[in-house]
Amino acid sequence: MDKAKIIIHNKEYELPLVKGTEGEIAIDISTLRDTTGCITLDVGYQNTGSCLSAITFIDGEKGILRYRGYPIEELAEKTSFTETAYLLIYGNLPTPEEKKAFSQRLTENSMIHEEMVRFFDGFPLTAHPMAILSTMVNALSVYYPQYFPAEFDIETFDLMAARLISKIRTIAAYSYKHSIGEPFIYPRPDLKYCANFLYMMFHSPVKPYEIDPDIEKTMNILLILHADHEQNCSTSTVRLVGSSMVNLYSSICAGICALWGPLHGGANQEVIHMLEEIHNGKLSVRECIERAKNKDNRFRLFGFGHRVYKSYDPRARILKAQCDILSRKLNIKDPLIEIALELEERTLNDEYFIERKLYPNVDFYSGILYRMIGIPTNMYPVMFAIGRLPGWIAQWKEMHDTKPFKIGRPRQIYIGPVERHL
């Protein structure tokens, strides 16, 4: 294969090229410092590949997203969230036997240790559920301390992964029940993943909750669309933290914290706040767009723009269609949908957004769907975390399976004072 050539101070160096299965090309600069004394500088990692990965493929220009080769549209239509989770983690969709064994592991690990349940008493009712989620996930390493990568073996990993995927949903539902002062509802072994979550969230001894298959389907779609997105902020965090050889639970806890921010998974919550402000008359659609364009403030149009997608986010397209399906089936007339559609239309015709290739991202329509399902706004990033978990686990596993294993450690260009003395 061709090599890249670089000239530094009139001296030419050759660097190997690495080609991916979809034709992407990278310049391997790992030897650059040894041979030339230079490092590369890329603030915000806008053009830095941190790993080779066989999990997720994105073509941001064409709006393509595939997990393990399968288009996201097909997975959202034809698989359940747990099947997609299995695909991401183990590389292939499960056979009927594998599916049965995986479901069994999820069911057996769905409860939270009773001692851990008492942790909830220590959180104020107003605690943000993302703070509770990250704390509780990290606390799993207290209850299962024997499972560290030094003892890594596949059975142990299978158990850790199942524990996380199953318990995260119980922790999330309990954090909601805690915030409204209702008793915790234990998981039911006869219910599937999403139905079980909805049951634990919304059932109460005095008001039974009936699971609507359309809502269950919508939740499956939402979680599948969130399930992985290659080396985004939270996933890179999971890999970086995990590269210190800390346990999986603590690595995932770090990912949850990274996801919480409004520029990442917290954006879905901000989208609804923004649409509500418009609906309450505090802001018009036009003013909102103008504010987002004004460089004198840090306000952004939440749910718009993406580091990778420079055309329509394929996840947003699926969710927009699902908004339409669910609102018709449940006969929901949500004024926020009208506002969202107007906002989208105006931005698609606005020079500022066209020039910068800013389109609605996954968070723009996911918030509206969560609202239709009845999920409280501050739980939206938690829903995102439940969805993203299999991706984080898959990426953590892939990193540990990669030889040679390397701790993540970027470099910097120092721009502080040169040596000085007191």
Ligand code: ACO
């Ligand atoms: N509203 C207004 N302007 C925007 C927006 C937005 N939502 N997004 C980007 N821009 C502008 C920037 O101000 C910048 O303008 P300039 O060139 O005049 O300075 C230009 O578009 C490029 O933006 P960057 O911030 O350089 O793009 P980057 O790739 O670093 O950021 C990000 C991507 C963080 C997603 C950004 O688009 C954003 O803040 N969006 C709003 C928050 C959001 O929806 N986040 C969820 C992303 S999806 C996810 O994480 C699941």
